Amino acid sequence: DVKVTQSSRYLVKRTGEKVFLECVQDMDHENMFWYRQDPGLGLRLIYFSYDVKMKEKGDIPEGYSVSREKKERFSLILESASTNQTSMYLCASSLRAGEQYFGPGTRLTVT
Amino acid sequence: AQTVTQSQPEMSVQEAETVTLSCTYDTSESNYYLFWYKQPPSRQMILVIRQEAYKQQNATENRFSVNFQKAAKSFSLKISDSQLGDTAMYFCAFMKHGEVDMRFGAGTRLTVKP
Numbered sequence: 110d111v112k113v114t115q116s117s118r119y120l121v122k123r124t125g126e127k128v129f130l131e132c133v134q135d136m137d138h139e140n141m142f143w144y145r146q147d148p149g150l151g152l153r154l155i156y157f158s159y160d161v162k163m164k165e166k167g168d169i170p171e172g173y174s175v176s177r178e179k180k181e182r183f184s185l186i187l188e189s190a191s192t193n194q195t196s197m198y199l200c201a202s203s204l205r206a207g208e209q210y211f212g213p214g215t216r217l218t219v220t
Numbered sequence: 221a222q223t224v225t226q227s228q229p230e231m232s233v234q235e236a237e238t239v240t241l242s243c244t245y246d247t248s249e250s251n252y253y254l255f256w257y258k259q260p261p262s263r264q265m266i267l268v269i270r271q272e273a274y275k276q277q278n279a280t281e282n283r284f285s286v287n288f289q290k291a292a293k294s295f296s297l298k299i300s301d302s303q304l305g306d307t308a309m310y311f312c313a314f315m316k317h318g319e320v321d322m323r324f325g326a327g328t329r330l331t332v333k334p
Contacts, residue, residue: 113264140320149229151311151326159320167321199265206320208255211265 112136113212115200121218128187130215132200139204141183143167143175146197146214158183190219222247222314226325233302234333240287241297241328243312249273251317254288254295257324259309268310271295273317302332 116131132141140159144152144167154167156175164175172194176184183202187194197216201209223246233239245254256268271279271288278286283303287296299306312325 142321144324149326151224151226152324154321154323157321165321168323201265203320206253206315206318208267208270209322211257213264 113200113202113210115198115212115215117215118213119216119218121220122187122190123220124191126187126190126219128190128217128219130185130187130198130200130217132183132185132202132212133181134183134202134210135181136202136204136210137180138202138210139180140202140209141177142201142203142209143173143183143185144199144201145169145194146199152199155185190217192219195219222249222316222323224312224314224323224325226310226312226328228328229326230329230331232331232333233299235302235304237302238298238300239302239330241299241310241312241330243295243297243325245293245295245312245314247293247314247316249316253315253317254286255313255315255322256284256286256295256297257311257313258306259311259327260305261308265311269297299330304332304334306330307332 142157143155158177174186200212203209254271259265313322315322
């Protein structure tokens with residue numbers, strides 16, 4: 110079974126803090142994705158990566174950056190967290206242009 | 221940009237009955253993929269069913285089937301013999317052929333009542 114894990118299920122940070130969300134997949138997938146999930150808005154793509162050190166902006170990249178130094182790991186970085194970044198963050202991975210496998214999510218609260 | 225619309229924020233159905241969730245999308249592409257994902261309460265999102273646009277036959281997975289109307293850009297999900305475990309958020313998603321990123325709808329919260 111494909112396994113996608115995320116470093117934290119719940120996270121509380123203060124405004125202005127630098128926040129790292131980590132995602133690891135164990136199936137040698139080429140592609141990895143970060144979404145945020147908000148009620149009434151569904152999943153919105155923040156960034157994705159199709160290879161090590163490669164990244165592409167999604168629909169809402171502002172205020173976020175990403176890092177992919179190893180194939181299995183994809184990090185989402187909030188350089189200076191703000192209250193409007195309070196959300197559920199979902200990581201996913203896929204092999205080529207196939208179905209995406211999701212992690213359990215990180216519920217981030219910025220106070 | 222492609223958009224995916226799920227017009228039913230919430231639905232409910234009695235156990236053992238059939239329910240249909242709606243999804244429409246907007247694209248100028250002719251070749252693409254459509255997906256339905258399920259997110260049970262406090263659990264990970266999983267794929268329910270997938271449809272390739274070039275296939276005229278509707279996809280089926282056990283109690284789950286789709287009604288794919290390409291000309292109408294409609295992709296509804298039918299759940300037959302609903303079970304309590306079908307209670308979840310359901311998301312419709314679109315992916316262009318040759319690309320790897322998906323676009324999701326806002327979701328439909330389905331509650332199966334005993």
